[in-house]
Amino acid sequence: MDLALSTAGAAVRGAGRLSPRGGAAIALPLFGHVARPRPVHGGDRSTMEGARRSVVRVPGLDRRGADVSTYEWGHGSEVVVLAHGWNGRASQFATLVRELVSEGWRVVAFDAPAHGETPGRGTYLIDWIDALAELQRRHGRIHAVVGHSFGGLAALVAVGAGVQADRVVTIAAPADADLLLTQFQAMLGYDDRTAAALRRRFAARYFPGESDPFARLSALRRPLPASALLLAVHDEGDRVVPFGELARLRDAHPHASMLATQGFGHNRVLTADPVLDAVVDFLAQPSAVTLPGAAVRAAV
Structure with missing residues (x-):
């Protein structure tokens, strides 16, 4: 400490x-306090520099209004929205962005208040939910929301509350705010x-x-609607969000696809090839990809 x-x-x-x-x-x-924003990793800079940038307005933690920085890549007809985690930033998805754009999707991400390039000192889950709702209003029905960690919970709650998305992917996500x-x-x-x-x-x-x-604020007490397909990914060695959250999500969403990995931890899982492949496959299939009990180990 x-x-x-x-x-x-x-x-x-x-x-x-x-x-x-x-x-x-x-x-x-x-x-609700957020540490100083993490820097953009060197290998992610070119992807971020190539983004089309704008802002969406959300009420913000103090409800006085906040301009959230957004990023857009690709020109596909179907939109995939990415939601980073606490103390994260949109640039953490750079590898996934490149994969999705190469497959023909239009990809949108954002920096939540007090994260990345969005100013502020504090934030909470409602800001992520409001940002997702505004992006859905801007772009229409979303093909998928992919959320990492805290952003995964926000994706579950937002779509459960009415944000129109056909699919949700959570990576290392908690199942509810109680955790x-x-x-x-x-x-x-x-x-x-x-x-x-x-x-x-x-x-x-x-x-x-x-x-x-x-x-x-719980994907357990208010699961996703039946119309939204779910892929939940979690690494067994995650030291930030307990691996047991994957089972809790499975119990609340018995028809969801699950992917358990080993050796990638909480953040490296975002760039792990098996995870990238699973996400792309899940988004590309006309129906849910069945991965019950699937397990992938990191190469050593």
Whole structure:
């Protein structure tokens, strides 16, 4: 644990011992805080430089409005939208972008608020969902949404809530927002009373008037509609999002295609050849590709 995280955890724990509500008040802005954007990898620069750029307007975390940077490649009639994860950026999909464009799709990606080239200091899942909704309004019905990690959960929630997409691909995705709260608690080490207070404060702040907003931030409690096909990919050695999330998604989507890999971890899985091949095949087939229990190991 680095010094800043250790200090933040101590502040939340100390305040929480005196008042769970006080601890939650300190924790909430930390929950939505984003680290400085990661740089674009050298091998991805040419792909990003070749993108057609624009923005979509979303309400933003503070609901004052935010301009989200978007990128577009290719000229196909069917659109594939890519959603990066927390502390990620659109450029992480550069390898997949090249694969999809070569197969004839038009590809669209975005940098969520406080990520990549989109300014800001904080964000949360609703910004991803709003960005996906705006892109669907701009481009019409989407052939597929491909989401990595946090972006995978956003894809599931957005399409489950009505964003029109025929297919969803998740790569290393959590199954619901509850996992994120649990991981945040484990990271900062505060007690269950503060955790409960944070949950209430989060709901009141971002979803006022909703009795249980976490129901709609869950691909388990609100699975994808039957019209949307799902391919879920996860690596057994993922140290960021537990591999067990793949089974949770399978249980909620019994007809989905599943791909378990080994040796690629949380981020390298995005450029792994077996994953790229599976995604392209899934998007190209007229019906779902059946990969029940499929497992792929990284070459050593």
